[in-house]
Amino acid sequence: MEGEVAQLALMGKYIGAGLATIGLGGAGIGVGHIAGNFLAGALRNPSAAPAQMANFFVGVAFAEALGIFSFLIALLLMFAV
Amino acid sequence: MATEAESTGFAIHPMDQFVVKPLFGQNNIEWYTVTNVTMWMAIAVLAITALLVWGTSKRAVVPSRSQSIAELLYGFIYKMVEDVTGHEGVKYFPYVMTLFLFILTSNLLGLLPMSFTTTSHVAVTVVLALAVFLGVTILGFVKNGIGFLGMFWVTSAPVAVRPVLAVIEVISYFVRPVSHSIRLAGNLMAGHAVIKVIAGFASLAVVSPIVIGAVTAIYGLELLVAVVQAYVFTILTCVYLRDAVGGAHH
Numbered sequence: 001m002e003g004e005v006a007q008l009a010l011m012g013k014y015i016g017a018g019l020a021t022i023g024l025g026g027a028g029i030g031v032g033h034i035a036g037n038f039l040a041g042a043l044r045n046p047s048a049a050p051a052q053m054a055n056f057f058v059g060v061a062f063a064e065a066l067g068i069f070s071f072l073i074a075l076l077l078m079f080a081v
Numbered sequence: 082m083a084t085e086a087e088s089t090g091f092a093i094h095p096m097d098q099f100v101v102k103p104l105f106g107q108n109n110i111e112w113y114t115v116t117n118v119t120m121w122m123a124i125a126v127l128a129i130t131a132l133l134v135w136g137t138s139k140r141a142v143v144p145s146r147s148q149s150i151a152e153l154l155y156g157f158i159y160k161m162v163e164d165v166t167g168h169e170g171v172k173y174f175p176y177v178m179t180l181f182l183f184i185l186t187s188n189l190l191g192l193l194p195m196s197f198t199t200t201s202h203v204a205v206t207v208v209l210a211l212a213v214f215l216g217v218t219i220l221g222f223v224k225n226g227i228g229f230l231g232m233f234w235v236t237s238a239p240v241a242v243r244p245v246l247a248v249i250e251v252i253s254y255f256v257r258p259v260s261h262s263i264r265l266a267g268n269l270m271a272g273h274a275v276i277k278v279i280a281g282f283a284s285l286a287v288v289s290p291i292v293i294g295a296v297t298a299i300y301g302l303e304l305l306v307a308v309v310q311a312y313v314f315t316i317l318t319c320v321y322l323r324d325a326v327g328g329a330h331h
Contacts, residue, residue, distance in 0.1 A: 054165060054316055061313040065260040068267035079096070
């Protein structure tokens with residue numbers, strides 16, 4: 001009985017870690033959206049593009065941070081819980 | 082870790098590369114123990130010092146390669162600080178430069194085979210991020226007094242939604258050091274773990290040529306990530322600094 005509970009908890013842990021990685025898909029959508037829109041804007045007005053590179057990277061960083069949080073949850077479930 | 086390695090079927094566990102071990106035989110790690118983290122941080126600092134001091138010691142009008150690397154790095158960061166934080170922020174350029182060089186060098190050293198990535202540990206990056214967070218907060222209050230709190234009261238929004246926005250702004254302000262540190266550590270840890278996971282498949286003779294190609298490709302991607310993450314950390318530091326020195330109106 002004790003062993004079964006432990007097995008069940010382990011199963012829940014692994015399933016939870018797997019589910020947590022779904023969040024990375026959202027980060028992928030966000031980063032792709034930013035990069036695509038940046039490219040579209042840069043092709044319309046190439047002379048303004050270099051000045052906006054910093055804003056581009058900041059935007060990517062913010063979008064990516066939320067994906068990294070879900071990756072962190074997965075890591076915590078795998079190695080810390 | 083040994084039992085985990087057996088259960089996941091890898092000969093070398095992909096997370097083994099992140100284990101902090103003492104350099105000289107002791108088993109327990111105290112705060113003064115010399116570990117591999119200490120060693121790789123020291124190597125990073127020595128590498129930066131060597132590049133900047135030795136590279137610019139034989140100054141010439143036509144720069145040598147090491148001199149031009151040092152000058153390009155200096156000019157790149159100087160321009161970034163000036164562009165993002167404005168003229169007021171240039172005073173803090175040495176700090177930003179130090180952060181950038183330390184993170185960049187640690188990231189790149191971590192890509193050497195058998196080396197240790199100090200910046201893949203949240204314990205390391207959280208110190209860097211908290212230093213920025215506390216520094217910016219203190220600087221903001223010193224420069225703007227209590228008016229620094231006006232940053233949370235968005236005057237460009239309608240009065241009705243301002244309290245709601247203020248709550249959101251306060252929360253996002255305190256999440257800053259978390260995302261700032263986790264982004265760097267998470268990116269590097271994920272990248273290095275992916276390399277090791279894929280390299281683990283190389284033991285199957287059938288797929289090993291594909292695996293070697295894949296590892297090479299991901300290694301190239303990791304070089305890009307190492308540089309971009311150092312850049313992102315630095316530019317976010319500049320963005321936070323702008324809040325403190327320039328106020329919201331800039």
